[in-house]
Amino acid sequence: MKKIVIVSCGGNLLSLTRAIQKFETNFIISADLDEIRNATHIFLPGVGAFKKAMSTLVKKNLKETLKNLDYKKVNLLGICLGMQILFDTSEEDGMEDGLGLIEGKVEKIKLNIQDKKNKLKIPNVGWHKIIKNNENQIFNNTDEKLFCYFVHSYHAKLKNSDECLATIKYGSNNLSSIVKKDNIYGCQFHPEKSGEMGLKIIQNFLKL
Amino acid sequence: MRIISRLDIKGSNLIKGIQLEGLRVIGDPNLYAKKYFDDGADELLLIDCVASLYGRNNLFDIIKKASNEIFIPITVGGGIRSVDDAEKLFLSGADKIAINSKAIVEPEIINTLAKNFGSQAIVASIQAKRLNGSKWFAYYDNGREQSEKNVIDWAKEVEDRGAGEILITSVDKEGTKKGYDMELCQTINSICEIPVIYSGGMKSKSDLEQFKEFSECDAVAVASILHYNETSISEIKKFAKNINFNVRI
Numbered sequence: 001m002k003k004i005v006i007v008s009c010g011g012n013l014l015s016l017t018r019a020i021q022k023f024e025t026n027f028i029i030s031a032d033l034d035e036i037r038n039a040t041h042i043f044l045p046g047v048g049a050f051k052k053a054m055s056t057l058v059k060k061n062l063k064e065t066l067k068n069l070d071y072k073k074v075n076l077l078g079i080c081l082g083m084q085i086l087f088d089t090s091e092e093d094g095m096e097d098g099l100g101l102i103e104g105k106v107e108k109i110k111l112n113i114q115d116k117k118n119k120l121k122i123p124n125v126g127w128h129k130i131i132k133n134n135e136n137q138i139f140n141n142t143d144e145k146l147f148c149y150f151v152h153s154y155h156a157k158l159k160n161s162d163e164c165l166a167t168i169k170y171g172s173n174n175l176s177s178i179v180k181k182d183n184i185y186g187c188q189f190h191p192e193k194s195g196e197m198g199l200k201i202i203q204n205f206l207k208l
Numbered sequence: 209m210r211i212i213s214r215l216d217i218k219g220s221n222l223i224k225g226i227q228l229e230g231l232r233v234i235g236d237p238n239l240y241a242k243k244y245f246d247d248g249a250d251e252l253l254l255i256d257c258v259a260s261l262y263g264r265n266n267l268f269d270i271i272k273k274a275s276n277e278i279f280i281p282i283t284v285g286g287g288i289r290s291v292d293d294a295e296k297l298f299l300s301g302a303d304k305i306a307i308n309s310k311a312i313v314e315p316e317i318i319n320t321l322a323k324n325f326g327s328q329a330i331v332a333s334i335q336a337k338r339l340n341g342s343k344w345f346a347y348y349d350n351g352r353e354q355s356e357k358n359v360i361d362w363a364k365e366v367e368d369r370g371a372g373e374i375l376i377t378s379v380d381k382e383g384t385k386k387g388y389d390m391e392l393c394q395t396i397n398s399i400c401e402i403p404v405i406y407s408g409g410m411k412s413k414s415d416l417e418q419f420k421e422f423s424e425c426d427a428v429a430v431a432s433i434l435h436y437n438e439t440s441i442s443e444i445k446k447f448a449k450n451i452n453f454n455v456r457i
Contacts, residue, residue, distance in 0.1 A: 012298040012299060012301070012302070012303070014272075014275055014299065014300070014301045015275055015279070015301060015303070018275055018276055018279075018301075019279060048325065048326045049326060118424055119397070119422065119424035120424065121401060121402055121403050121424075121426065122401075123327065123328050123372055123402075123403075125210075125328070125372070125373060125403045125426070126210050126250070126403070126426070126427075127210065127250055127455075127456040129456075145457075147456040149250075149280065149281060151281075151328040151372075152328070153327075153328075190281075192279060193279060193280055193281050193303065194279070194280075195245075195248075195279055195280055196279070198279060199279055
């Protein structure tokens with residue numbers, strides 16, 4: 001029996017809710033520790049700043065709970081900031097610890113001289129083609145040209161490159177766009193805002 | 209390059225004016241929004257164009273309905289005066305908010321909004337009108353009132369205050385279908401470090417060619433020629449792709 005929980009830690013959850021509703025009618029939005037411990041599919045959204053998101057998780061005792069789940073059994077999808085907090089640390093607003101579920105750190109996107117000449121911007125706002133490193137069921141039924149919508153100034157640098165399922169090219173940078181370890185997935189982009197293809201990714205996650 | 213469809217809304221109607229005046233009713237905004245989403249729009253921009261006058265944004269029902277069936281980013285503008293106003297729009301399904309009039313009289317609101325919701329969610333909307341043929345001044349209340357702010361200084365200021373994007377609308381060109389004010393676009397492009405959305409005056413898809421001199425054009429907002437069915441999002445995107453812009457197709 002599937003039990004789907006969207007972790008509620010502030011911000012706009014409406015679009016994500018509507019996207020999930022396309023595939024499943026039964027799900028809850030909650031910060032309740034027991035609900036989360038009993039979940040089979042957890043969505044960890046996140047908009048805003050790393051420090052604020054982590055302090056909300058700590059305040060609600062969610063940090064320890066999320067750290068200690070058995071991700072061989074439980075499926076988790078972190079979205080945007082929700083992906084970044086899966087990592088060890090972030091340098092946003094001074095150093096801050098994340099959940100440490102995937103090894104690596106979150107750093108500000110750096111533009112080199114050529115990138116600046118080409119007028120690349122930070123934040124990176126827009127649609128990018130996802131470049132797959134590995135095949136995975138999260139990509140089932142998606143187009144060869146898979147475009148997704150990004151809004152971010154920071155990106156995750158993984159310690160183990162095989163945990164990076166996909167990247168995007170942003171000027172001189174290859175930025176991680178989908179990460180995976182055990183049944184923990186993270187998307188730097190917003191699947192709930194990435195049109196039909198983004199919905200496919202959400203559907204594929206729900207099928208895990 | 210993002211191709212954004214811009215929907216100006218009055219009450220429950222999608223409308224279109226010329227130079228932000230003489231508003232004509234086009235139809236049901238939700239029908240048009242869905243059509244543009246289906247046709248491949250990269251984002252939607254919904255502006256309540258009488259909100260500043262009445263002091264409140266009335267788009268809640270339209271956004272809520274739109275976020276049921278539309279899975280691309282939605283920016284909402286018009287009449288936002290406080291963190292509370294913004295919060296209500298985010299909870300109704302807005303991904304970003306666009307702010308103009310209130311920021312003109314109280315620029316600090318940009319800092320406050322950015323701190324509360326993150327820069328990525330704050331679009332500074334600038335309505336630029338040329339005066340005496342040379343300088344551009346920032347207008348507010350949907351192009352009705354002139355401020356003392358020089359557009360170039362103001363664009364820098366909103367960026368410094370934490371806006372994540374700038375929506376630059378040429379009041380002179382808006383709704384005229386006479387082409388963009390390219391001098392304005394060029395100037396803004398050369399001074400801004402954050403993404404810019406160019407709005408006002410697109411006469412046909414081939415106007416995009418003018419943006420080729422920019423090393424990177426972030427986004428254009430299109431209204432009249434879509435509403436009047438003179439072209440479509442997919443045609444514009446195909447054209448952009450053919451002249452080597454990086455578009456989602």
